[in-house]
Amino acid sequence: MSGHVAAIFRHPVKGFTPEPLEAVQLAPGEGFPHDRVWAVENGPSGFDPAAPVFVPKQKFTVLAHIPKVAAARTRYDAETGVLHAAAPGAGEFAGRLAEASGREAFSAWLTLLLADDIRGPLRVVEAPGEHRFTDHALGQVSIVNLASVRDLGRRMGVELDPLRFRANLYVDGWPAWAENGWTGKRLMLGWAEAEVFKSIVRCAATHVDPTTAERDLDVTKALFDNYGHMLCGIYVRVASAGGVALGDAVTAPAAEPKPEAPQWA
Known part of the structure; x- marks a missing residue:
């Protein structure tokens, strides 16, 4: 299952303006470049x-x-x-x-x-060295599935700005919410290989419109009311170094084959 990188962002100062990038180099054990430094x-x-x-x-x-x-x-x-x-x-x-x-x-x-x-x-x-002020100590790179954001927006009756979720990578082409079942799985981000660490639990930061600076939508309640969870996005850890650029393929884990039924003579 493949999607593609629709957007790349860094957040040099935690909590402040996302900055778009065309490409980024990722490596194991290193923080996302110039992100939450x-x-x-x-x-x-x-x-x-x-x-x-x-x-x-x-x-x-x-x-x-x-x-x-x-x-x-x-x-x-x-x-x-x-x-x-x-x-x-x-x-x-x-x-x-x-x-x-x-x-x-x-x-x-x-x-x-x-x-x-x-x-x-x-x-x-x-942050000294490779330390980053991420929301989770082991959350090296954050990824949001744009189909999931669109699905949530349809259920809320609004057009949700994906920047509410403050991810590093935004991926298009995956089925909505497929990412919630990938913990521990490997995927390719352009030329870099990564392991899905965990799903991201959302907080009240998503309630704020990134353009108007107004708290206008209860996104976490909408997640729970519609899906029974407050997850949107995944954290991954880079397993092998490589570049990621706009338009690059992001290959998700293949579905595990169902066991064959026993053949009786």
């Missing part, structure tokens, strides 16, 4: 870059708790290392988050933008 603490998170471990998303400025995060339009220039940001009424920001001065300046800019929505001092933290 930074996060913004909403009060002390306990994250120690000298001994990085998984920190729950509740410790950061994320859409699940602060919809206005979507009002900040960010863009990362990987060649210069400069993050650009703009928002209505907040002016513009440009700075290098790899530098302490840039992280402090971005924290100050966000503090003015988010104002009363924050619960503690904001501080930008950087």
Whole structure:
């Protein structure tokens, strides 16, 4: 069963603007390139870059708790290392988050933008090495099946923006919800091989319209009401290195053959 890569996105700062890509190189044990390399603490998170471990998303400025995060339009220039940001009424920001001065300046800019929505001092933290601020410690690459999103949207009577689900790869051509049965299976992502780690349990971040920054739809309730679960998308771990580009085939696990009935003489 094959689909194709319809879109590729990275999210340099956790919770902020998805950035489209044409291609990406994936490798075992490495984070998705320039994805969730930074996060913004909403009060002390306990994250120690000298001994990085998984920190729950509740410790950061994320859409699940602060919809206005979507009002900040960010863009990362990987060649210069400069993050650009703009928002209505907040002016513009440009700075290098790899530098302490840039992280402090971005924290100050966000503090003015988010104002009363924050619960503690904001501080930008950087993921060392291959660590990433993903929603699951072992969620290396996230994939969303566009047919599943369309099916959910039809049942809700709306056109759902797939960007609500903040995936790295969006695949078209798979049957809706087929991915929920693939845990532990292998699949090809372009030229890279990966193993499906788990399905993604969705949260209130999907309730926020990525364009308007308004919490307008209860997506998690719709998932449960229509399917009896709150899953949409899968996490995979890369097993062998390779490139993935727009239009590349994404080959899903073949259905296991049914056992033949015994032949009686």
